Amino acid sequence: MxxxxxxxxxxxxxxxxxxxxxxxxxxxxxxxxxxxxxxxxxxxxxxxxxxxxxxxxxxxxxxxxxxxxxxPVPITVEKKMAIEGSTININNRPCSNIYCKYYELCNHLWLKENMKVKIESVDEQIQCPDGRDLVKVYVRW
Structure with a gap:
């Protein structure tokens, strides 16, 4: 391209x-x-x-x-949804903790609600300060 x-x-x-x-x-x-x-x-x-x-x-x-x-684009998803090769619907759950180092990964500015993305790879577990069970994944749409 x-x-x-x-x-x-x-x-x-x-x-x-x-x-x-x-x-x-x-x-x-x-x-x-x-x-x-x-x-x-x-x-x-x-x-x-x-x-x-x-x-x-x-x-x-x-x-x-x-x-x-x-x-692929890095984002966070709930751990139970983090399955390599799967296609999921994005359910935005905005986080208001703007000082968190994962803020941009968790607030999917470019992804619309219920948009389908394919998980290309699963990366690391995220230590969410708000206690959410999140994993960093790489997706394509």
């Missing part, structure tokens, strides 16, 4: 999360390339091409053409 990233990010094996397009880019002739990634998903740069383009948003005013591969 082809993408454009800021010049400083354009390094082989660099991993980033695409956060979505911004209003300032709506009139850019390159927007179709920039916006073809999926918000919330993680990508690894597999190849950096020589082609650069002007960009008024990124630092150094340049974006570089790269090839990327999609990576």
């Amino acid at each position: 082809i993408a454009l990233v800021g010049k400083r990010m354009a390094k082989k094996d660099f991993v980033f999360q695409y956060l979505g397009g911004i209003q300032e880019c709506r009139d850019c002739p390159l927007r179709n390339i920039c916006f073809m990634l999926s918000p919330g998903k993680y990508y690894r740069i597999t190849n950096v091409r020589d082609k650069e383009h002007q960009c008024k948003i990124h630092d150094l005013n340049k974006v570089v053409t790269v090839e990327v591969e999609e990576l």
Whole structure:
């Protein structure tokens, strides 16, 4: 898959999360390339091409053409649902403990309620300060 990233990010094996397009880019002739990634998903740069383009948003005013591969997204799920290879419905149970180191994993900003995701791998048990029985998993949708 082809993408454009800021010049400083354009390094082989660099991993980033695409956060979505911004209003300032709506009139850019390159927007179709920039916006073809999926918000919330993680990508690894597999190849950096020589082609650069002007960009008024990124630092150094340049974006570089790269090839990327999609990576699974880390989230937490209840331990009883953490079965590798299974497809589950996301049931968001927002956590208000913003100081917890797992806050972003537990608050699935990019996943909608009852959205189906496939658990690609099961990682570690999470030591939830609120006592929830959670496991870190990697999912795709």
